Amino acid sequence: MRIKRMAAVVAVSMLALSVAACGGDEGGDDAGTGDNGGSTATGIVGKAEKSKRLVVGVKADQPGLGLQTGAQYEGFDIEIAKIIAKGLGVDAGSIEWKTTVSANREPFLQQGQVDLVVATYTINDERKEKVNFAGPYYIAGQDLLVPSASTLAGPEGLAGKKVCSVAGSTPAKRIKTEFPQAQLQEFDAYSKCVTALAGGSVDAVTTDDIILAGYAAQSQYAGKFKVVGKTFSEEPYGIGLAKADKTGCEKVNEILKAAAGDGSYKAAWDATLGKSGKAAPELDTSKLTNCA
């Protein structure tokens, strides 16, 4: 009797699991087509018009780009997002900021949890298959942050050295594939890498140059670190949108173009990363061609 009952319980739970599994798979597909199909009808342009609200995914731990202090977010990415929101008719106060990390940007866009991602988001072909990219609004490059006294001159000198990056990020992947002689320390956030660099347990921190510049410029590390200045990749930062939202993507590009013309792009730079002393870059409007 008991065995029979147990068997029944097992059978029912197996059934439930398999149903859940099917549901899960379909759910995955839906996120790829159905949900986004729904948002095509409106897209971010429609949503901004209707609800006057936007949900923007940004980084929370990158000084100069996207840094959360209390409930406030500040940085270049934040300013760019504000420019875009303004262009879409949403004022800065109605933007809901959502912290994203490198690993969850595509899932957030695919599941519709955010409308836009402005989070040091490198445009590449792999990601283009899953999301749409407006921009680039800035071209960064992977570089190394080292202690001021270090003689490390570039990625070629990394053999046997300990270099730190974030698990699963593009810079970490590049170190693994292109500089396998380097020992890679992975943390879940760059701030931990920088702490480790200050403690001397790693020889260098690697990611995009402007992110590193942001850390080097932080007051508690003033004078301790330097950015090597020899970039070994090109990272065009784009603005992520849902895959199906081509209209929205083109609209964002138009807004960027306008921002380059009327000086608001330069103002955004000067208010954030410009403080590190780096002059505002030119926004190359001829490259705004990634919408698909």
Next chain:
Amino acid sequence: MDVFSDPDNQELFLTGFSWILRLTGISAALALVLGVLLAAMRVSPVPVLRGIGTVWVNTFRNTPLTLIIVFCNLGLFSTLGLKLSDDIALNNFWLSVIGLSAYTAAFVCEAVRSGINTVPAGQAEAARAIGLTFAQTLRIVVLPQAGRAVIAPLGSILIALTKNSTIAGVIGVAEAANAMKVLINDNGDAVIAIFLVFAGTFVALLVPTGYFFNWLGNRLAVRR
């Protein structure tokens, strides 16, 4: 499910779980030894030892494990210079083992101590009456009976430890949760499938563990 037909992804998955098993195995052994020692300290007649045991348990049982593991890397290794291996992956692995063992030992200690409380006082009194020392009483009379009483709770602690070992990922051990993060990062369209596979593997590993410890606990229980 085509995510898992790619051999690279399969390797990521397998390495992930092999790290989990290694972390769990070694930490479990260390935590068991340390936990029993701590329990012995907490019931010992020496106030200093009791104090050390109490402070240990209260510190580690009430600190988030993430904090402990991050401290093992940024504190013990980065600042204090405790280096356990020249290889960065192994170094992180052993630092995680330290953190996991220290944390889990606190729980093992409390489980064993509650087991000691199930042994009737007469047992220890009789042991003392025939002239056994404190250490002998504990080793020969009390702990063997206490140990049998706490097998099922220790099984729960082992299960918790297995899941906790995913926290080693925050200092860069390429364990399962990290592998899952990488896979999700590369395959944003298959998030639910990836999640179900990883969660399912944990369940498949741990459900039998739970049943085994319950069975063992019943079998070895001291019938009173």
